[in-house]
Amino acid sequence: MTTKSSRYRPTMRELWVPFSPEDTMIFRFIQKINQKYNLNIRSYSDLYNYSISNLEQFWSECFETAGFIQSGSYTRSIDESQYIDAIPRWFEGITINFAENLLFSRDDTVAQDAKATKEKENGKIAVTQVGEGGVDVRHFDWATLRHDTSSLASALQNRGLNKGDRVFAVASNSYQTLTVFLATTWVGGIFSSTSPDMGIEGILQRAKQISPKLVFMDDSTRYNGKDFDLMSKVRKIVAELSKEASFQNLVLLPRGKHPASIDLTSKIEPMDEFLSCADDGPPSFERLPFHSPCLISYSSGTTGEPKCIVHSVGGLLINSYKEGILHGDLRADDVVLQYTTTGWIMYVACVTALLPGARTVLYDGSPFFPNATSFIKLLSQEKVTSFGTSPRWMFEMRKLGISPREIADLCKVKTVTSKAELAVPGAAGELVAYKPFPNVPVSFWNDILPQQSPKSKYFSSYFAKYEHVWAHGDFVSIHPITKAVLFHGRSDGVLNPSGIRFGSSEIYSVMERHFSEIMVDSICVGQRRASDSDETVLLFVQMKPGYRLTRELVETIKQTIRKDLSNRHVPKHVFEAPDLPEERCFFIMSLEAQGNLEASSDTSIHDYSGSISWNWAAGDLGDDEPLIRPARNLPATPCRSSLLSRAHIHSIKSRERRSNLVLLHRVHGSTTNSTQIRAQLWQSCGRILEME
Known part of the structure; x- marks a missing residue:
């Protein structure tokens, strides 16, 4: 990552000091490295520098310290002479299984491939499933988890699921979904999932690309106190996937209080029927090379259909050790609750909490139902020690004036993880990696x-x-x-309301499919001002002659997006625009400024619309600058990505307010020469659309 040094050095106040840092897993790891290589690593920064300066050695130590159940041997963890874009392979010669390492621990007294149940004893609770509002709590011990997963793995194998075959789950964050994930990887299959609240088109965009042999889907779902029957969606999905040669069956996961009625002549079968073909004993674990595919997640679909991102079995395991055990200090007596859906990559954190023998709490539903305090009480009720949440949840707690410690006893909580949101001094730059890392996606x-x-x-x-x-x-x-x-x-066109990432192209596909007869085009963008707690999704539409955007049409658009995609995809506001830029990789952000804007290297990109180039150029924009440039001046380059900024500029002299829609292309490279950037920006400035 490259940034400019900040000119501002705030006074720091010590908030908390760990009671005994020498007892942490990362401290023990550092001590081991120091002793083995005669080093003097004394801080986290020292460890970081060591890890990137001694890549092969660092990751070898991670692998050996993790104590995975595996077969084979390796000469070196990575060939450091290769660039990261060569996609060099890690730990060649090792074979390993994802489910085996989560369900068992290694017996170090025997061999590297010997299984044990240390820290994962039969009677110990492994999984807690919690329904919305903290109700319907069910606990599953390690013996039950191993038995249920092995039975499902056997059924999968007997149904012809082979190494590399895909299993797609449209399911909630539940115990059954967890067993589907583990059972699929048990036999060498590739697991993929999405949330059941996603619309049919969104589900099919993902499923059709990976050609699953089997689909597991909930028969109903519940959110914010409402039950939703999914059987109509199930039948439509089966009808579409039946056109694919690879598709075998959809297995129905019972989530409702009453069994769903199933047409037995279709390719739909209940879970209990599917399990009836399982053998009595567990199948053998299919150990795969370190780089072999294990999981497919999805990009947000900014420039087309969501990309299918393939993660390796070894990469998932070693990164889970590094993040969960070294960074997170997870141990066998911990209780982990990561609030997520199965359509978000953070779902992996729910599953891999099992690696050290911790108990994972699977919560399904809204964290604000039946009220804002119920979720806090759940943390106390389940004695959660590691809590993963979103900035939106934290903001809502603050907005409501809720102090969690006054609601419940949270003395067990030792770690809270969340995406950082509050901007602090420090120059903003693009996060990059210039050396290989083992959990890099292996392919699309x-x-x-x-x-x-x-x-x-x-x-x-x-x-x-x-x-x-x-x-x-x-x-x-x-x-x-x-x-x-x-x-x-x-730094791209990804929309991220409430921490749910998706691409604008998903919205465009709906608009083109349903509204192309009355609309010329549309642009879907994210708005995030410095004062905003969350990103707002805005949709701008250009109507064809003779049509207007009425309130009724706005509601129809929202209902159609909700039906085809999900409630989370629905724009908060839909505006009619007289014209739209021809390109689509834009943001619409809001900029509030007083007179001449003062921007510097200290300025957070949240403050000025998300563009570093805009930060440096904004200080030179005044009332006397020409604001209109013809669209024909739009260059083909350097427009890798762009910024469409709705700027509200207040004149210090007149206090007049004007509002314009300004198209600015982000400049390539890094420079502090604001005059040069300003010239390049104005050369690529498009039409100004008067909105108010």
Whole structure:
């Protein structure tokens, strides 16, 4: 990551000091490295510098310390002479299984491939499933989890699921979904999932790309106190997937109080019937090479259909050890609650909490039902020690004036994880990786070209921006004193309301499919002002002659997006615009400023619309600047991504307010020459659309 040094050095106040840092897992790890290599690592920063300066050695130590159940041997963890965009392979010679390492621990007294149940004893609780509002609490011990997963793995195997076959789950964050994930990887299959509240089109956009052999889907779902029957959606999905040669069946997961009626002539069968073909004993674990596919997650679909991101079995396991055990200090006596859906990558954190033998709490539903305090009480009720949440939840607690410690006894909570949101001094820059890391996605599913090919979707997504450097679209700053990394926003067109990431192209597909006869075009963007607690999704539409955007049409648009995609995709506001730029990779942000804007390297990108180039150029924009440039002046380059900023400019002299929609293209590279940037920005300035 490259940034400019900050000129501001705030006074720091010590908030908390750990009672005994020498008892943490990361401290023990540091001590082991110091003794083995005669080093003097004394801080987290020292460890970080060591890890990137001694890549092969650091990750070898991680692998050996983790004590995975595995077969084979390796000469070196990675070939450090290869650039990251060569996608070098890690731990060649090792074979390993995801489910085996989560369900069992290694018996160090025998061999590296010997299983044991230390810290995962039969009678110990492994999983707690909690319904919305903290009701319907069910506990499952390790013996039950191993038995249920092995039975499902056997059934999958007997139904012909082979190594590399895909299983797709449209299911809630439940115990059954967890067993589907583990059972799939038990036999060498590839698991993928999305939330059941996603619309049919969104589900099919993902499922059709990976051609699953089997689909597991909830028969109903519940959110915010309301029950939703999913059987109509089930039948439509089966009808579409039945056109795919690879699709075998959809297995129905019972979530409602009453069994769903099933047409037995269709490719739909209940879970209990599917399990009836399981053998009495567990199947053998299918150990795979370290780099073999294990999980497919999805991009937000900014530039088309969501990309199918393939994660390796070894990468998932070693990163779960590094993040969960070293960073998070997770142990066998911990209780983990990560609030998430199965459509978010954080779902992995719910599953991999099992790695050290911790208990994972699977919560399904709204964290604000039946009231804002019920979720806090759940943390106390289940004695949660590690809590993963979102900035939105924290903001709502603050907005409502709720102090969690006054609601419940939270003395057990030792770790709270969340995406950082509050901007602090420190220059913002793009987060990049210039050296390989073991959990790098191994490929995009159905990417026609090899990953290393500059024309492949994979290469274009991560490596096209900088030579031999991984960049995936996050703007961050590093605090000048604490060195904490804070995430300010996306540097691409990803929308992120309430922490749910999706791409504007998902909205466009709905608009084009349903409203192309009355609309010329549309642009969907995210608005995030400095005073906002969350991102707001806005949809701008250009109507065809003779049509107007009425309140009734706005409601129809929202209902259609909700039906085809999900409630989380619905824009908060829909506006009619007289004209729209022809390109689509834009943001619409709100900029509130007084007179001449003063922007510097200290300015948070949240304050000025999310563009570093805008930060440096904004200080030179005054009332005397020409605001209109013809659209024909839009250059083909350097427009890798762009900013569409709705600027509200207050004149100090007249206090007059005017509002314009300004199209600015972000300039490539890094420079502090605001005059140069300003010139480049105005050269690529498009039409100004008067909105007020």
